Amino acid sequence: MKKGLVVLLSAMVISGALVGCGSDTPKKVEKQEQQEQQSKVETFKVGDTIQTKDFKITVNKVETSEGGEFVKPKDGNEFIKADITIENTSKEEQNVSSMIMFKVVDKDGRSYNQAIVEDQNGQLDGKVAPGRKMTGEYVVEVPKGATGLQLEFDSSLLTSGQVIVDLN
Numbered sequence: 001m002k003k004g005l006v007v008l009l010s011a012m013v014i015s016g017a018l019v020g021c022g023s024d025t026p027k028k029v030e031k032q033e034q035q036e037q038q039s040k041v042e043t044f045k046v047g048d049t050i051q052t053k054d055f056k057i058t059v060n061k062v063e064t065s066e067g068g069e070f071v072k073p074k075d076g077n078e079f080i081k082a083d084i085t086i087e088n089t090s091k092e093e094q095n096v097s098s099m100i101m102f103k104v105v106d107k108d109g110r111s112y113n114q115a116i117v118e119d120q121n122g123q124l125d126g127k128v129a130p131g132r133k134m135t136g137e138y139v140v141e142v143p144k145g146a147t148g149l150q151l152e153f154d155s156s157l158l159t160s161g162q163v164i165v166d167l168n
Contacts, residue, residue: 043150043164050163052155054090059083059151059165060135068118073141079117080104080142082151082167085135088128096134098124101155104140104167107148112140 044050049058065079066072073079082104088094102124104112122136142149149167 043166045166048165050165051089052153052163054088054094055155056087056089057153057163057165058085059167060085062167065117065119065139071115071117073115076144077141078144079115080140080146080149080167081117081120082138083121083135084124084138084151085133086124086128087133088130091130093130094128096124096126096128098136098138101153102138103152103154104138104142105150105152106142106146112142115139115141 044059046059046062049056060083062080062082065081067079086096099114102114106112117139120137120139124134124136124138126134128134138151147168151165151167153163153165155163
């Protein structure tokens with residue numbers, strides 16, 4: 001029993017020493033490395049039609065809005081409205097959810113929440129039959145004059161199918 005305890009304690013001490021030997025020291029990432037990583041992701045432009053596994057996505061146009069009579073952005077902000085067409089190219093009915101599938105981020109990685117406005121022209125939510133299209137607007141509130149905005153579309157949480165479109 002004593003011999004087993006000594007072996008167990010020795011193994012724990014040796015394991016602890018080996019874990020402490022690992023090098024997990026943070027290191028500074030150089031600008032060039034960051035640019036190389038960013039350039040690996042393909043981005044698209046407004047007007048491009050992009051094919052994913054189950055969809056063709058086109059951002060038709062992007063415009064700003066000061067809101068309507070009842071819904072206005074906060075002071076210093078504006079609404080960005082992306083008019084988008086989604087076509088179901090699969091052989092099965094597909095669900096589209098703007099809240100789950102879309103996101104707008106700026107050049108610093110900040111994401112902006114979807115806004116509901118009274119003058120929104122169509123929604124991007126519901127079922128799309130095979131071969132059918134859905135067109136609507138995805139609206140977010142951003143600081144006035146925000147640059148580097150990108151729309152991210154993720155067609156599935158289970159597979160990689162992210163599309164990134166430069167909005168400005």
